[in-house]
Amino acid sequence: MVLCRFDGRCTNRNCTFDHTSTNTNALPTFHQPSQYCAPTGPRPCSFFLRGNCTSGANCKFSHSLPSGLPPAPPTKRICTFFQQGKCTRGEACQYEHGVQVPEKQVPEVGGVGTKRVCSFWIRGACNNGTTCKFLHEGTPDPSKSTAPPRPPPAVVTKTWRDDLTSIYTSHKISGSYSIDVECVASGFGHRDRAVGRIAMVDSNCDLVYDRIVNPKLDGVEVASYLERLTGLNEEICDQGVDLKTAVEGLKEKLPRDALLVGQGIKHDIEWLSLSSGVDFAASFDIADMFKLRVKDKLVDGVPVPRYRFFSLRHTVLALMGVDMQSADHNPVDDAAYSLRLFLKYKDAEEGLLKAVRESVSRAQVTRSFADLWVVIEGVMMGADAYRKVENARFIWRWWGERKGGR
Structure with missing residues (x-):
């Protein structure tokens, strides 16, 4: 029989080779009883x-x-979960737990295992205090806290109704008046304007003052009278008075305890150099009544309210069904409709006003005069006119180059 080449080291019970060896130093084979293995079992x-x-x-x-x-x-290998303080098997774990307690681990009182240090406490931002199920050791040092500071709460702004209530509480208002100013162009920029006409109506929406102003008498060089917008021209304005005389006549008609109302009334007050508390009691912008709040904007983590404003023409058209500016602007109509809207909705409930704002927002878009007439006689009609004019010049330049190259 062929001799087994693993003689003395063969562990195959059914080995068919010869395990007889003359080597006395060889280890006992599997078939021979020895101290290392047994023939059975x-x-x-x-x-x-x-x-x-x-x-x-x-x-x-x-x-x-x-x-x-x-x-x-x-x-046995060291238990990696025990080193991290996360092993839940205890003595039943098949890996070695060693004798050292991992860093930042302490035996849990009254239980088996370890209690982890609160990660929020380390950053100084734990809100659970003594009820926290993790370990709080000592007192956190606020100066070493790496947690970002919490943003302050959003600033609660006053509403238009709060402002109006404050006005009636602080002043003895005799009545509401509305002023509107029509301007001509003193330059070619969208802010180059000079007063050309002043109109004012009283609480009954009756006209109490209407005066044409001639800017030339004040040394203003008129670039354009913007007749499509204002209805004014050189012939009409030459019959007017200087601005100082027109304002003095307005002050004679305007009570000092009156409330001035209008769309963008602050601009009219600045153009006429009127003083609150001297020439009139207070002012109120009706644009705040119908502004619609949209999604807030985050500025340095603080939500800042944002609003959508509507033009006077759009608001009147949506709520009254009247296009007050189908032709040129009329300051008398602007003042009268501003006052009518104010008197109609100043005492309305907030639920009704919310429905009104939604109605104005859903109404068909009313294109402004600046959208229809970007430039009049070289005068920019709005802040967006510069971009539109530059785009138009680019298109004309491109078209001219293309046509000339053919």
Whole structure:
């Protein structure tokens, strides 16, 4: 029979080769009883001999050490979860837990395992205090806190109704008046304007003052009278008075305890150099009544309210069905409709006003005069006119180059 080449080291029970060896120093074979293996019974567990069997009593191999064989030293790996303070198996864990408690871990009082340090407390931002289930050791140092400061609460702005209530509380208002100023162009920019006409109506929407102003008498060089917009021309304005005389006549008609109302009334007050508390009691802009709040804007983490404003023409058309500026502007009509809107809705409930704002918002878009007439006689009609004019020049230049190249 052929000799087994693993003689003395063969562990195959059914080996068909010859295991007879003349070498007296060879290890006993599997078929010969020895101190290392037995001819019958389960095989020794190799993991148990190395000290890291995890099956315990359920292991199908033998956990008995042959006589004379020293037990292998334990080679269990360190439990990584225990090092992180997250092992929940305790003594049943198959990996080594060692003898040191991981950093920032303390034994939990009255229980088994460890209690982690609160990560929010380390940053100085834990809101649970003594009820926190994690460890709070000592008192956090606010100067060492890395947590970003919480944004302050949004500033609550006053509403138009609060402003109006404050006006009636602080002043003895005799009546409401509305002023509107029509301007001519003193230059070619959209802000180059000079007063050309002043109109004022009283609480009954009756006209109490209407005066044409001649800017030339004040040394103003008129670039354009913007007749399409104002209805004024050189012939009409030459019959007017200087601005100082027109304002003095207005002050004679305007009570000092009156409330001035209008769309963008502050601009009219600035053009006429009127003083609050001297020439009139207070002023109120009706644009604040119908502005619609839209999505807030975050500025440095603080929500800032944003609003959508509507023109007087759009508001009147949506609520009254009247196109007050189908032709040129009339300051008398502007003042009268501003006052009518104010008197109609100043005492309205907030629910009604909310429905009114939604109605104005959903109404068909009313194109402004500046959208229809971007430039009149070289005068820019709005802030957006510069971009539109530049785009138009680019198109004409491109078209001219293309046509000339053909």
